Amino acid sequence: MDLVELLAKLPTIRKNGFLRYPGLYSWDTHFVSHVCDRLENLGAVVESQIRPSKSCIEHQKWKNKSERFYSKLYKPKPVNQDILKALKRQMDIAMEKNVTKTSKSIMVIMDCHNLSTSYCNYKRFVHADMAAAVAALHLAQTAGNASLLVFKGITLEYIEPRMSVEELVDYIGTDTWDYPSTREISLYLNPLNGETLDTDLFVVIGANINLDDYMKNVEDHRKKNPRAPKFAFCSLGGIRNDRTFKFDKDVLLTSGFDDKMCDIITAFSLL
Incomplete structure (x- = not known):
């Protein structure tokens, strides 16, 4: 067998x-x-x-x-x-x-809000913090050049992509903020921030991601960043059924968590 x-x-x-x-x-x-x-x-x-x-x-x-x-x-x-x-x-x-390597520069950003108290959509027995840690480290391993950032409220910390899943889950669990880091992440993703200019793919992972909060960042990079990066947004807790989204070739939005998610994001980065 x-x-x-x-x-x-x-x-x-x-x-x-x-x-x-x-x-x-x-x-x-x-x-x-x-x-x-x-x-x-x-x-x-x-x-x-x-x-x-x-x-x-x-x-x-x-x-x-x-x-x-x-x-x-x-x-x-x-x-x-x-x-x-x-x-x-x-x-x-x-x-x-078993992670497929690419030459892409990938920046993975995690919003820790509610990750340690949430479960994933479609796989409702999977803790969101575990799924987020696995996805983040998988994508960081995929990259030729990787950055892994963790936001807790207004606090930003750079994480070693080689840390273990267990260590990252434990770190996520220390989040005590009462609100998501949407504003802080959006400010960081501004193309005027030089740290973002050499990135091929931005991946934002959170319990509940609202795509509308980040579309201005997508448009700004499209206009001001000659690298024209792609964006992937992973809402592990799901997306409301009444939401509709306009197609954008540079944006990928995922809902919940499954065993194909990271491979889909990797393939998207190569398009």
């Missing part, structure tokens, strides 16, 4: 109790160890070309889905911590080995 097939069957394995000794409540340590070895096997992860976002979704599904959607009549099913750790290690390997 290849790794992709194993990931697809994990929910069934868990549901049917194959991780436990027959007739007993305790974990089947031999079988669990075998599954973990396969999940985090370097050769299997590289051969499968699993993306970090896919591993993130499986990790969050294993960790949160039972607790988040369990019936009030039943307790959530216990989570096997060994498999949870194996999925986390798989995500780290995929981040290092």
Whole structure:
């Protein structure tokens, strides 16, 4: 069984109790160890070309889905911590080995407001802070020249793109501001800011992104920046259904989170 097939069957394995000794409540340590070895096997992860976002979704599904959607009549099913750790290690390997490299200069900007208290649209068991961290680090790894910026209210900090997902999630969780950093990000994206002039793609990630707040930045760069950069906006919490947007060849807007999002943004940067 290849790794992709194993990931697809994990929910069934868990549901049917194959991780436990027959007739007993305790974990089947031999079988669990075998599954973990396969999940985090370097050769299997590289051969499968699993993306970090896919591993993130499986990790969050294993960790949160039972607790988040369990019936009030039943307790959530216990989570096997060994498999949870194996999925986390798989995500780290995929981040290092399975990210497509480009020569583009990419600036990833994160608005931390509400990320640590929100879940993603479409994948409602995935914490927004985890999705944001995985997406940000994936895109930073993709770039030939990467910048990773984190906004917390009026505070801006430059983050090392080589930090781990866990470290970035912990950093996001320290946000205590009561409002998003929309104004501060928009001011930073002004083409008069010399730090933005050598960028091919700007990616803004947040729990709730309003595209209208940034369209002036897009127009200003189109007029004043000869590099004519592209913009991708990732609203992890979703977009209101009544919103309509005018097509713009230099703008990509994503809603929610899935395993294709980062690849789509990378492909967009190459157009």
